[in-house]
Amino acid sequence: MNGQQTTSQRMIPPADIATTGGRRLYPCLCMIMLAAFFIFTAGHSSARETRASNEEYERLFVLANVEFTLWHELAHVVIWEMKPPVFGREEDAADNLAMIAEMRMQESEGEAGMLEKLQAVADGWKMEWRLIQEDELENAYWDLHALEIQRYYNIACLVYGANPEKHAVILEATQLPTDRAEGCRDEYAMANHAFDWLLSQGSHRMKDYSAINRRVISVRYEDNRSIEGEKLDAWLKESGLVERLAEAVARRFYLPRNVEISFENCPFANAAWNAETANIKFCHSLVNRFLYLARELQKDRLRQAEASFWQPDAGNSEHAYRLSLRKD
Numbered sequence: 409m410n411g412q413q414t415t416s417q418r419m420i421p422p423a424d425i426a427t428t429g430g431r432r433l434y435p436c437l438c439m440i441m442l443a444a445f446f447i448f449t450a451g452h453s454s455a456r457e458t459r460a461s462n463e464e465y466e467r468l469f470v471l472a473n474v475e476f477t478l479w480h481e482l483a484h485v486v487i488w489e490m491k492p493p494v495f496g497r498e499e500d501a502a503d504n505l506a507m508i509a510e511m512r513m514q515e516s517e518g519e520a521g522m523l524e525k526l527q528a529v530a531d532g533w534k535m536e537w538r539l540i541q542e543d544e545l546e547n548a549y550w551d552l553h554a555l556e557i558q559r560y561y562n563i564a565c566l567v568y569g570a571n572p573e574k575h576a577v578i579l580e581a582t583q584l585p586t587d588r589a590e591g592c593r594d595e596y597a598m599a600n601h602a603f604d605w606l607l608s609q610g611s612h613r614m615k616d617y618s619a620i621n622r623r624v625i626s627v628r629y630e631d632n633r634s635i636e637g638e639k640l641d642a643w644l645k646e647s648g649l650v651e652r653l654a655e656a657v658a659r660r661f662y663l664p665r666n667v668e669i670s671f672e673n674c675p676f677a678n679a680a681w682n683a684e685t686a687n688i689k690f691c692h693s694l695v696n697r698f699l700y701l702a703r704e705l706q707k708d709r710l711r712q713a714e715a716s717f718w719q720p721d722a723g724n725s726e727h728a729y730r731l732s733l734r735k736d
């Protein structure tokens with residue numbers, strides 16, 4: 409790490425789902441048999457519905473985590489190109505900037521959709537942490553990034569802090585301790601203020617931009633060559649997610665030069681901003697890793713039969729949220 413290349417984390421070994429999916433086969437054998445029993449007894453129609461439901465969740469989970477990772481890398485772009493004063497670790501600043509962007513730049517999905525996506529991101533970090541503990545891998549206390557479990561609580565804190573009254577249920581759902589929770593409103597306000605400051609810097613300088621001179625964030629895709637790469641590529645391209653984020657950042661932030669986002673076949677589950685080449689390299693291995701994590705979480709849901717969700721309570725008052733319980 410030379411300071412010019414900043415990564416989004418996911419320091420777990422390469423994430424080829426064909427192999428990582430297999431390493432946890434034996435502990436889960438009973439659950440797989442149990443799942444098979446239910447599928448058989450429920451008949452073909454139910455099996456199809458289960459597959460559709462699983463795939464729907466996998467797609468949501470993968471795209472939500474790609475989106476958060478992209479915001480994180482685009483935050484590195486903004487920090488390196490606009491050079492705001494940064495106290496503390498750049499990685500923490502990038503996470504906070506990504507969180508505020510996710511919460512403020514909701515498109516058609518609204519707040520319920522935003523919460524669903526952020527829960528998927530938080531669940532991803534928690535699952536990464538659990539896998540590290542189960543495999544007795546080294547905890548990277550020395551790393552530029554916060555530990556996976558800290559990033560989980562950081563997301564919970566900022567979402568809760570954005571509106572403590574409305575999001576009170578998140579405290580219970582995430583088990584965020586009161587000692588941290590009582591400062592979350594201030595943490596959110598500080599991050600929100602920093603985001604506003606960056607936008608104001610952009611709008612001031614962008615008055616000088618003509619349409620021709622406006623900087624562009626371009627997107628390039630290599631085909632994902634993994635076993636399920638074709639499907640993952642289709643999810644990514646059909647969503648228009650990457651192009652939407654690229655356009656949003658180029659339009660709102662002052663960038664002195666053009667930037668490229670490239671999805672490439674590289675061995676590590678990683679995404680990184682390279683300031684020398686003005687490129688965000690997003691490895692397909694990381695997209696594959698997200699699919700693997702989604703499936704690990706699905707196994708949990710089968711084990712527990714119930715899972716907590718951060719969704720608003722449609723049957724209650726407009727601003728009330730509850731810890732809803734859903735069976736799969």
Ligand SMILES: [Zn+2]
Pocket residue numbers: 414415416417480481484499502
């Ligand atoms: Zn980073």
